[in-house]
Amino acid sequence: MIGIATIVLIAAPALAILIMLVVPRPVLAEILNLFAATVAFGAALVIVIAAPAHGARFLDRYIIVDPLGAWVILCAAIVYLLASIYARGYMRTLDEDERLARFYQLFALFALTIFAAPLMNNPGVYWIAIEMTTVVSTFLVAFEQAPESIEAGWKYIIIVSAGITLALLGTVLFYWAGTFSLGPTYQMTWATLRHAAPHMNHTLLILSFLLVLVGFGTKVGLAPMHTWLPDAHSEGPAPVSAMLSGALLNAAMAGIVRYLAVLHRAALFAVPDQLLVVFGVTSLVVAALFIIRQRGVKRLMAYSSVEHMGIIAIGFGFGGPLGVAGAMYHMLNHSLNKSLMFFGAGNAMRSFGTKSMSRIRAFGTHFPVSGALWLAGAIAITGAPPFGLFASEITILRAGFGGIGLWAAIVMAVLLIVIFIGFLNHFRQMYFEAPDPDAPPPRRTSKWSIVPMWLALLPLLVFGLWWPRALWRDFQVVEHNIGAAVAAIPSAATAASPSAPAILRGPA
Known part of the structure; x- marks a missing residue:
């Protein structure tokens, strides 16, 4: 079953792209892309449910389906489906009917490359897949062909490619480190590296991991390598921004986590974990400074992505059952929440004809439904209860307060x-400050732009109130596979014991 689901996951967008190339009609492209996204979401659900603890391997072990990769794919499939629904309303407002089929071809190809990356069992091929996401998404970032979007596209591909x-x-150095115990040539897989890790030189491993962390951290948007992210997220169409933030960043983070597992197998915990925590805290500091003084609505969402990827990095750096579970749960909640936020930002931009928050006023008055959804998403994205991000952030904080990450948890x-x-101060201004009396009335938004906001917000509320037991078990499997230093945070494991009260115990 898992093999068939994996084939369907890849085949659905691939087949849609082929048909769109043969028959490049905008309406047909919209339908095909939405159909492919729906099928891919169903396949991703099957993969998450059926993925074995140690991974299923296909194509001479070049493909691996394990709980970590399956989780990243599910997050990407959710965003792809929501963004495809939203695109039907949003893209028609750009007056780009002649190029609309080309957009959906690239959009489906972008989703395909994101799906492929976590399936790669060879670290070198994984690197190729991540680079392919960069190449494809560059054209989407610059799709509107405005000077700002073209500049953002160039900045994106140059900075990310350098990283x-x-x-x-770092990948080459990891391979070289393995040659000392496996011989001059060997089949490089994640499992092979973990098997050889205890026999590798520790200094070489740390250097290799640092290069990988900086390299893939650039793609993740960790500070100070984040400089491409605000421009790319703010200048691309809103559906593309949602995919960049909610899907692509997780796929790059998965590579860092897999390399982290290699160092853990070599009994190296303190240095790599602390590196992740330091980069995560730095990302939070940078995000806080720029969020406070931000003026552009989509750039505000972009720096929020820097913040939340930093939180995920901190969670994996803390490790243990709570740290890993909180980080993975945060991936899902952030994917849902950031999709909602970029959809709301896209609606505001198209309605008021501006990206400047100073010119967006009385949004809730003009648009009661989408305004209420966007405001609820803003409350959720800041980690306020009762939404999902509150649950995942509290879990990560508990992991830090219970162990050696106390200083990072406090910060x-x-x-x-x-x-x-x-x-929320920015939203106070956009919702409650008086509008300019001479400003033209805002444009109405399509129902296609509101439905996916509902579909994103409702699960956020559910996941904030109820953490499914099956997810907790899957997260424990990932934590075991990573080999996180559980002993380093003994009180976190104790806090998760079945004897603790439910409100203190967290997910069970």
């Missing part, structure tokens, strides 16, 4: 409060 080059060097908690105040 990915460092990741390639994270303080910065989350600062971001909460700064982020």
